[in-house]
Amino acid sequence: MSDVFGVGVIGAGPVTQAIHLPTLARMPDRFRVTAIMDVDEPVAESVAGRVGARHSTSADDLIGDPGVDVVAVCSPHRFHAEQVEAACYAGKAAVLCEKPLALTVADAERVAQVSRETGVPVIVGAMHTFDPGWLGAKANWGDLQETVRVVNSSIVLPWNARYEDWATQILRRPPPGEPVADDALSRSVAVRDAVLGLAVHNLPHVRHFLPDVESVDWAESVDPYGYLVTIRGGGIIARLLGNMHGYWKPSWTLDAWAADQSLHVEFPPSYVQAGSSVATLTSDTQTRRFGGVEANGYEAEWLRVWELAAGIVPQGEDLQATVDDLIYAVRIADAAADLVRGEHARDRVR
Template identity: 50%
Template sequence: MQSSIGVGFLGAGPVTQAIHLPTLARLGAAFTVRHVTDIDADVAAAVAGRAGAAHSTSVEALLDDPAVEVVAICSPNAFHAEQVIAACQAGKKAVLCEKPLAMSAAEAAAIAAVSAETGVPIFVGAMHSFDPGWRAAVAQWGALPRTSHTIRSSIVLPPNSRFEDVATEVLTRQPFPAPDYSDVAVLPGMTHAGVMGLAIHDLPLIRSLLPRYDDLRVIDAKFLAPFGYRILFVAGGKSIELHAVMSQTWQPDWALEVFADDQVLNVEFAPSYVHAGSAVSRLSTSESTQVFGPAEVNGYEVEWRELAAVVHGELAPPDLSTLVDDVRFALTLADASADAVRSTPSAEDAA
């Protein structure tokens, strides 16, 4: 029988509380939560107490803990790169970093270098890439990456708290500050954050359909209040539309569509924080429609299962060059979208 893998969490916010801890609980003896670190000592203690784990407010304390074999990084985006690097240098067996892996091309390159030097495998928690419903469609889509000409991602969600509270009782949720639209840097910054925080879920999927993205060009970008974006861009000879808004909608909807002249793929994802099985994918031609999913497990569970398989030597680690290229693609799009919004940064445009 394989031994349980000890996990340490850097960051004890809603992602840890409402996504990863419930997922690990479903996996039974495969993992044991050993250490939880958060800058808020009370939150660290309370979340760790749920799992019977040690707690601290120090990254070094977690990395020095010999019971921690795998580090899960669920801290704010700005800290991801330095914490991934530190976990690799600490000689851990694997690192799971929430998306995005890095916030600059230089950070991504530094992560690639230290992972290659230490041999520590890195996973990025892009759950849609692991989703069984998506993967089943990929296995059957044939020439779609070559023949598709249009890609559309549409995300309409209420605030995350609605789903976080279904998953667990979240402690000390941070309030979302009211934007100061009189500051000309706000709308470009929020658009950039939207790409790196929300669109990032599906950008690896979109990139897998592109032959190249060095020709990426944003045609139009607009910030949508209270939080969202509408971005139209071209890359690799294809037209891509990203639309997202988080508001008080009663009906959540998360869809990715891919169009070719003779084939259409439609993927319906559950909202983040929802533990209700996989996506449902429909691959259609003029003659038939294949339906994949829903599977009983979701992408969160698959990513942890595959991490365990890598730690136990049963599976090859993820291709780090692919993960780094996903980051570069996202950053290229985020920067270009922010630049496009910066040309019309008025509060009226945000409304």
């Protein structure tokens, strides 16, 4: 096997088109896209044609292709776990799975077990955990994890379609869906989906500072799409705010505040290949800045896939950390949904 790995991508939607194909195009000395699968054959054919790959409408066909060394699972969330497992059992060199790895904790733990049994490394596409700015700050923040008191995660973005359309030249995408119905079940489902769909990007970072959630104090679904959740644990307060909107300005930040030090991270939006985050560490004696470099988290995660596939680095704790991240996110999302259901019911009688 050469050190240029053939990549097969399952699912040819906006994430594949706007994120993974441009990223792989920047790494021709490490990857070559050999196969694209989508259930919509014209889409599969069109996207495959752009990168000179063959196309298919069958995931099994792609996974069984000997020209595919690395499988990228970019299908709808509900298929992730089974397709990652199938790629592991097929003895691929590595698997990259878009987040989330699975929709339940049990499925995620089973995938981790299959990865260990087969020896096939699995990386989850949580790009911000690979972000150079974040990693630079993490290596330099000293005792911030012990002294932090407040964590503030804020993801306020224009609708995804704005960036997807720009990045993929897919025109006339449908406008955002109807507002969430004002009933307890709809609102609780909406907050769970928003936490697992949007907050999930920052939750691995939040977990660094607040690993043991003792209480979810507040949760609500924010119109037209978003969430507000406050959690506590170990004397630390974390506020998770997410909101998608119709104006132009993106603002994706993470703050960790201790009395004598603070961390502020500004991430670029997804899809746009706009380089890394800029992370700023401030203490009473200095302000240090990390990131702001051309390479982004997507490129770093694919580099990690290459290192794993080439056997340069062992799988190590990567996957277990990812599973633990997922468990963390699912528990918060479930507790938030329960709270919204209860609070909504109380609101009705107020």
